[in-house]
Amino acid sequence: MTMNRANLSSVSEFLLLGLSRQPQQQQFLFVLFLSMYLATVLGNLLIILAISTDSRLHTPMYFFLSNLSFVDISFSSTTIPNMLVNHILDRQSISFPGCLTQMYFLFMFVDMDNFLLAVMAYDRFVAVCHPLHYTTKMTPHLCVLMVAGSWVVANLNILLHTLLMARLSFCADNRISHFFCDVAALLKLSCSDTHLNEMMILFEGGFIMITSLVCILVSYIYITFAVLRVPSTKGKWKAFSTCGSHLAVVSLFYGTVFAVYLTPSSSHSSEKDIVTTVMYTVVTPMLNPFIYSLRNKDLKGALRKVLERKKFSTQ
Incomplete structure (x- = not known):
């Protein structure tokens, strides 16, 4: 009995094996991930700066977008810098x-992305379907309340999953075939009964994700019907263009998250899971600023002003 207890508590650290064990591939991945991380930070910082400096963008939609950019910077910063430092x-x-802390912050920001996408969909629903009441419905107080509530729920949700993970025992194998402490990889290494953890991820975590997704889909169904009633072709195009960028981000985010965490474990493979998690932890935060800025004239104008101001200040 004493030997078994010793074995169960023997793991005090984990080994992050990364994405490849080939030296040449490691060098390539280091440069690739460093470039993507810099693009993520720079792109999202520019959006935050553009929104904060242009008074015309001090509206609920851009308030939520600046929060999404902040979350995306934080999201990427929980995993990529650690991987780059480990390589160096x-x-x-x-x-x-440290592993539990990384897991906590990573999935807190996943939840925040989830909630902010739902809040942004509701904002577009009010703007398109109730334009005359938009300013009275989407008040600054309500906007701050929705973002603050999202932070509270996201922290409580991931605190539950972190505490459930902390109660597990880990035996001899401490190798994680990933570049960060992913909850799915940790559950595979545990020699305890992980049934409760898996059930909570599937039902409680799934409920939160699916509820937000349903809210987004319902909002866009109403938006679509409202836009189709607009007589002007130009008006229809403007509305669909604004909403199209949001739907592109939604599809990429939810598609990859559901593929990893809300599908049967029997259908998973380590290679498939790694590719999918890279998509939502690295690629999506990098693409968000490009998707939103390329299809938004106001934001492109604000970004142009910021870049021109920087150019003149350096001359």
Whole structure:
């Protein structure tokens, strides 16, 4: 009995094996991920700066977008810098508390992305379907309340899953075939009964994600019917263009998250899971600013002013 307890508590750290064990591939992935991380930070910072400096963009839609950009920067910063540092220092280890901390913040920001996309869909629904009442419905107080409520629920949700993970025991195998502490990878390594963890991810976590997705879909169904009644072709195009960028982000985010966490574990493979998690942890935060800015004239104008101001200040 004493030996079994010793074995169960033997793992005090994990080894993050990364995406490849081939030196040449590691060098390529280091440059690729560094470039993507810099693009993510720079793109989202520019959006935040453009929105904060242009008074015309001080509206609910851009308030939510600036919050989404902040979350995307934080989202990427929980995993990529650690992977880059590990590559430079040629190390793989991460402590058990460090692993749980990384998992906590990563999935807190996943939840925040989830909630902000739903809030942004509701904002577009009010703007398109109730334009005359938009300013009275989407008040600054309500906008701040929705974002603050999202932070509270996101923290409570991931706190539950982190505490459930902390109660598990881990035996001899401490190798994670990933570049961060993913909850699915940790559950596979545990020698405890993970049934409760998996059920909570599927039902409680799934409920939160699916509820937000349903809210988004219902909002856009109403938006579509409202736009189709607009007599002007130009008006229809403007409305669909604004909403189209949001739907592109929604499809990419939910498609990858559902593929990893809300499908049967029997259908998973480590290679497939790694590719899918890279999509939502690295690619999506990088693409968001480009998707939103390329299809938005007001935001492109504000970004142009910021870049011109920077150019003149350096001359």
